[in-house]
Amino acid sequence: MSSTSGRRARIGVMGGTFDPIHHGHLVAASEVAQSFDLDEVVFVPTGQPWQKKVVTPAEHRYLMTVIATASNPRFTVSRVDIDRVGDTYTIDTLRDLHEQRPDADLFFISGADAIAQILGWKNAEELWSLAHFVAVSRPGHPLSISALPHEDVSYLEVPALAISSTDIRGRVGRGFPVWYLVPDGVVQYITKHHLYRSFE
Numbered sequence: 001m002s003s004t005s006g007r008r009a010r011i012g013v014m015g016g017t018f019d020p021i022h023h024g025h026l027v028a029a030s031e032v033a034q035s036f037d038l039d040e041v042v043f044v045p046t047g048q049p050w051q052k053k054v055v056t057p058a059e060h061r062y063l064m065t066v067i068a069t070a071s072n073p074r075f076t077v078s079r080v081d082i083d084r085v086g087d088t089y090t091i092d093t094l095r096d097l098h099e100q101r102p103d104a105d106l107f108f109i110s111g112a113d114a115i116a117q118i119l120g121w122k123n124a125e126e127l128w129s130l131a132h133f134v135a136v137s138r139p140g141h142p143l144s145i146s147a148l149p150h151e152d153v154s155y156l157e158v159p160a161l162a163i164s165s166t167d168i169r170g171r172v173g174r175g176f177p178v179w180y181l182v183p184d185g186v187v188q189y190i191t192k193h194h195l196y197r198s199f200e
């Protein structure tokens with residue numbers, strides 16, 4: 001796919017468990033889109049994240065991601081990870097997206113906590129050839145990318161939102177509001193489907 005100007009499309013890839021998606025994810029994606037002149041950001045909810053033990057069923061996480069991104073014409077959601085059988089690895093995500101969009105350059109967006117672990121991801125040494133990586137700042141997670149190949153990894157400071165999905169699940173479980181931490185439609189989805197009631 002190429003953009004209307006004839007140049008190669010530039011596509012952001014925002015991978016995450018999104019359990020649930022929150023404004024920290026959305027601001028990160030929006031800021032990277034602006035700074036890296038992206039045509040689109042594809043949100044990719046994980047299927048079975050191999051490092052997380054208990055996660056909400058993928059269809060709920062997928063639908064909340066669709067609701068949260070629906071109003072932004074440049075945001076889309078992909079099912080590649082949730083439709084693939086087995087554990088989710090970014091190497092497969094990027095290979096699948098390349099197959100779907102062979103003429104696009106991919107920019108994988110990752111928070112400071114996630115990028116710090118990247119050398120332990122499956123086939124880490126191959127990831128650099130499939131995408132440029134953009135590490136965004138995240139409160140409470142000081143970031144060093146000096147051990148990573150610097151031509152393949154950029155750092156971007158984004159507005160600091162001290163929000164995590166863990167905290168949101170805990171707030172719902174304790175009966176605290178999550179308005180303004182997640183989009184309104186996601187609050188309503190969580191309530192309608194009784195999600196996170198047993199978290200503390």
Ligand SMILES: Nc1ncnc2c1ncn2[C@@H]1O[C@H](COP(=O)(O)OP(=O)(O)OP(=O)(O)O)[C@@H](O)[C@H]1O
Binds near residue numbers: 019023115167
């Ligand atoms: N507040 C935030 N600011 C910047 N990046 C974030 C923020 N929250 C999450 N991210 C990044 O978004 C990606 C997906 O994160 P994920 O879905 O695991 O959310 P999370 O809030 O970290 O969830 P959990 O608390 O369940 O671990 C990761 O790269 C993560 O670093």
Ligand SMILES: O=C(O)c1ccc[n+]([C@@H]2O[C@H](COP(=O)([O-])O)[C@@H](O)[C@H]2O)c1
Binds near residue numbers: 016088091122
């Ligand atoms: O490929 C891996 O081994 C790998 C290990 C941990 C996380 N990831 C990816 O990193 C992204 C954020 O993951 P998470 O668990 O913080 O939501 C998501 O797209 C995951 O698939 C990938």
